[in-house]
Amino acid sequence: MLDVQNLSVDFRVDSGWIRSVNGVSFSLAPKASLGIVGESGSGKSVTALSILRLHAQRTTRMSGAIRFDGDDLLRLPERRLREMRGRDIAMIFQDPMHSLNPVLTIGDQIGETLRIHQGLDVAAATRQAVDLLDMVRIPDAARRIADFPHQLSGGMRQRVMIAMAIACRPRLLIADEPTTALDVTVQAQILDLLRDLREDIGMAVILISHDLGLVAEFAERVLVMYAGELVEDAPARTIFESPAHPYSEGLLRAIPSPDEDVHRLYAIPGRIPDPGNRPPGCNFAPRCELAQPACRASEPALEDVAPGHLVRCPVKLAAMEAAR
């Protein structure tokens, strides 16, 4: 359904262009769930925003292709893309307070999507909006429809965002850090909601997060991104039980566990390079325990380590081959 081919995104800064995302490729089957994991500077959000071409036109340059049902979204005329936004592909963001218009009631805002894409009149749109609020498990929906965003809690606002996103039963929902700003108990509820909605509506979901645990619970397949590149692409189980890329491994080890005491946390040495300052060769080499001279000399490519499992690490690949 979605096929991202060699997507690269550059941003204009004072001194020229900076490459934020470099050659990312992946595909998504209908109704599948995909998690994209990465820290800051990984390019995960930039990648997601690119799918719907939400970047500022003047200062962004995208190359590659993003095929959705055959159409290349990067080359589609704006008019057609606008039709797809909300109807076929929907997106929810991290901070619902900034995504909701503070001066409109939530009924108006949900209704807007319905009126635009389905041509409903105000009354019908409002009725459907109430149904949608029920679907996202907001209690007392008929009354809440007239509330303003500031009258709702963070968790409820995020539910409203989800209601707006699923209003037209999109085939793909992109969720960019949807729970990062929420309490952990609410986070669990929202994730559960997304899981159920995915089944009910039969939509594919891309969940983007810096939180590996979150992604593990939700996604069937996981992409790990580092410094603008895809470094590992594997089923969720594999990433968490036997990650191949040293970065994935390091990330897992660095997460503090609530279930056991550790004398000292494992920390990946060094820090993430800025987009303008990426090292020659492998981006992760300066921090990698397995780094060899060859790693700094040439850029590693994404290779199969097993069916359905891709890794960007020739050293690890060689080691795993040898072990076979």
Next chain:
Amino acid sequence: MTETAQPVTDNPIIRVRNLRKDFPVGKRGRGRHVLRAVNDVSFDVMPGETFGVVGESGSGKSTIGRLLVGLQPATAGEIELFGETITGAHGGRSLARIRHKLQFVFQDPHAAMNPRMRISDVIAEPIDVKGGWSRKDRADRVAQLLELVGLSKAFSDRFPHEFSGGQRQRIVIARALALDPAFVVCDEAVAALDVSMQAQVINLLMDLQERMGLSYLFIAHDLAVVRAVSTRIAVLYAGEIVELADRKSLYDDPKHPYTQALLAAIPRPEVGVRKPPIRGEVPSLLDRPAGCTLCPRCPRAFDRCKVEAPVLRDVSPGHKVACHLYDGH
């Protein structure tokens, strides 16, 4: 009122008793409400320990941190730091006497430093405010602090915007250590950092504690992070302590339903579907209900919970809970 019987090994450096913080909301006269952010909180902090304070939004954890360093005045209750009572009528004077022993590490590395100051000036601010240091001593101390937090002293002339989040947090820690404090409040000090940075900064904080004999009040929303650093932990809900225990007891045997829910809700990097452990959200703190504040959400609530607020009591040595489930009668 809470019982305070507690086995004391050393003398606590921090004693908090019946702390309360109210915020007025709304206009004067009618429509004036009171938001009780902290309700009757009592605890001690021992020398050299890390006291973890965990809670979600509305728990009052950040407010407590700020009350402890005098950034906010308490509405009621007592705070005693290093023998000085900083609440009450002469609190200000007492606070001035021990101020140099207290410090604070903030959550947001982007807002915690004046963007127009060089980091040497940022770090030396406590020194400059105190006064009386020679130029050379000041510069030496800045260099020493930078080294202590793992940054090159070549960075002293740079400005905050030139550093990454993790580096900025180190600078904030360096500033906190400038005058060699004894007690540091870390308010979500690692929450805004990437996972790999979190681990580095947590390790740094632990190393510094060992080297300098610091005591921490470590405020966080993440029970996993808290486990990595704390000796004793208080779990807060809606401004009250619902459970207070040493690390082993809390994680091996969490008693309060909210603690259990909080632990269960943490996403773990294991594949598998889990149901959300608790429904609903933190209630508004404006009009507190009569009974237990968790009652509307609690999976194990019963009749008594609606009418009577539970009291924090010992259930075993070093483990207190505020829950009717564990109340003898």
Next chain:
Amino acid sequence: MTDAAMPSSAADDPPRPSRLRVLARRLWRHRSFRLGAGIVAVIVILALAAPLITNGQPNAMSLRNRFAPPSAEFWFGADNFGRDIFTRVLYGARISLWIGFASAVLAAAGGALVGMASAWFRRLDGVIMRIMDALLAFPAILLAIGINAALGPQVSSVIIALASAYVPRMARIVRAAALVIRELDYVDAARVSGAGARRIIFRHILPNCLAPLLVSVTFVFAYAILAEAALSFLGIGPPPPQPSWGNIIAEGRDYSVEAWWIMLFPGLAISFAALGMNLLGDGLRDVLDPRLKVEA
């Protein structure tokens, strides 16, 4: 000791350009700013170079040349006293630009004081802001007439009158910025370290209010130049025979048909100066806005 995992040696990070250099670079790239700065620079240079370019005597009368139209000898023509308008406009620039500058800076200083006081002393905030509202509501022209009557007709009266008229808007800007900054963590950090009000205000809050204030100064400069013309029309501008753009226009009013050049050229000067300042201010505002904070 500390983690071998410690990052950053100085070799790790390339030296980054200073904030000032980054700002300057962005400003220079901004089209409006370049244009505005160019216009203002030209006017200022001409004003400063007046004695070199002209014969240095803006008040020299010559009855023979009364109402001389623009020509090779009198580039901008001559007025009813035969005075060279070009010379008068250039010398007038000195006065008018000075009035614009001084009013704006004085208004900024006064506004900063008032705005800061309002933001810092919560209890005074209401009172101070209502006084500012009252000042805004009061007709500035009447205020100017009053000050002129009290202090006598001179350039400083004009400056004081204009500055007072613009203090409320500056106060509002500083107050808004100060209220935001006051809540930021670095102010709390200073408080935890024991900093008193003086240090916090002068070291932390005010310096970070400068950006919006600076932008306002450029706009008020433009307004002040225009207002000076209005005051001159009413006879309470800089007293003649000392030329200012405003009073050249005022004096030329009676001859607007036969000697249109008397009003035209100072009018153009005012327009260009105000335009230049506005463009410059636009550029400053775009470059200085909070988007800059997302640097690292």
